[in-house]
Amino acid sequence: MTGAAARLPDAVDDSFILRLAPQSWRPFLQLARIDRPIGWWLLLLPCWQSSALASVRASAPPHWRDLLLFLIGAIAMRGAGSTYNDIIDRKLDAGVERTRGRPLPSGRVSVAAAVGLLLVQCLVGLAVLLSLNRFSIALGFSSLALVAVYPFMKRVTSWPQAILGAAFAWGALMGWAAAFGSLAPAPVLLYAGAIFWTIGYDTIYALQDVEDDAIMGIGSTARFFGSRVRAGVGCLYGACVIATAAALAAAGAGGLALAGLIGFSCHLGWQVLALRGVDPQSGEAIEGVDALTLFRSNRDAGLILFAGLFAEVLRLSIL
Known part of the structure; x- marks a missing residue:
């Protein structure tokens, strides 16, 4: 295994999981994105936010069991979605600088082995889903159509991030449904806000690939917005804040939840301002923060919103 293949460009530096894992496991851990936890964080956070919003609405204690199940499910299904995406996109990935070192296009994992890993991850996700109520089970299964079509959307539209947003934001429905x-x-409304949030941060992420995507004929909102990417992300984040504020109002959320929303909004605003120093043709930092760092910072943005909601839940539980 070469050094370039051992560590992928968007992986966390010096991942302790990869260091501890046997050499033969490492390509499979990379395929499941275990070395890139930001993906499961961004899948998890709408679930947690929705669960907390449900507790606020009912003035009930946190749904601890659901929060744990969502954590397990997010890690499993993020890995499953990424594995499926890599199976479909292995030839396209081979033509993109950032992705050609991935396990499938680099030949470190066979397609058959990747399918086996996909099945294992899906079984874990299924076990989590079957632990929820019947409505949530049906709702969870209904999201699979979005997951299935997403890898193909970049071939036919400049807005594949919209399909990704609809899939990644699904947890904003699941947390409430589980309660x-x-x-x-x-x-x-929370789901709508999470869709806009996802399209915005994935537009930032896609800035890393605009040059290769143009060569390969791959569509993205980063290419669609071009030199106007900062304005585009700003509009998406603005729509996110408006929809999320409406969700909190509909649930009767109080001051602590609103404080979390304000913090969340400020973080998104900082990201938009920081995009001034990012080259829209390469995603590299002209000054300040690069696109990958900005993208990863959305874990903190989502945690700020969740923290406000969770604090409101605790306040209501105590009172």
């Missing part, structure tokens, strides 16, 4: 066994305006 109530139904949906309401509040989680639907």
Whole structure:
């Protein structure tokens, strides 16, 4: 295994999991994105936010069991989605500088072995889903269509991030559904906000690949916005904040939740301002923060919103 293949460009530096794992496991851990935890964080956070919003609405204690199940499910299904995506995109990935070292295009994992890993991850996700109520089970299964079509969207549209957003934001519905066994305006509005958030941060992420994507004929919102990417992300983040604020209002959330929303909004605003120093043709930092770092910072943004909601839950539980 070469050094370039051993560590992928968007992986966390010096991942302790890869260091501890046997050499033969490392390509499979990379395929499941275990060395890139930001993916499962961004899949998890809408689930946690939705669960906390449900607790706020019911003035109930945190749903600890659901929060744990969502953590396990997010890690498993992020890995499954990435493995599936890599199987479909292995030939395209071979033509992109950032992705050609991935396990499948580099030949370190066979397609058959990747399919086996995909099945294992799906079984873990299924076990988590079957632990929820019937409505949540049906709702969870209904998201699979989005996951299935997403890898193909970059071949036919400049907005594949919209499909990714619809899939990644699904947890904003699941947390509420797991608590109530139904949906309401509040989680639907939270879901809309999470979609806009996902499109925005994935546009930032896609800045890393605009040059190779143009050569390969791959569509993305980063290419669509071009030199206007800062304005585009700003509009998406603005829509996210408006929809999320409406969700909190619909759930009757109080001051601590609103403080979390304000912190979340400020973080998104900082990202938009920081994009001034990012080259829209390469994603590299002209000054300040590069696109990958900005993208990864969305874990902190999402945690700020969740922290406000969770603090509101604790306040209501104590009172």
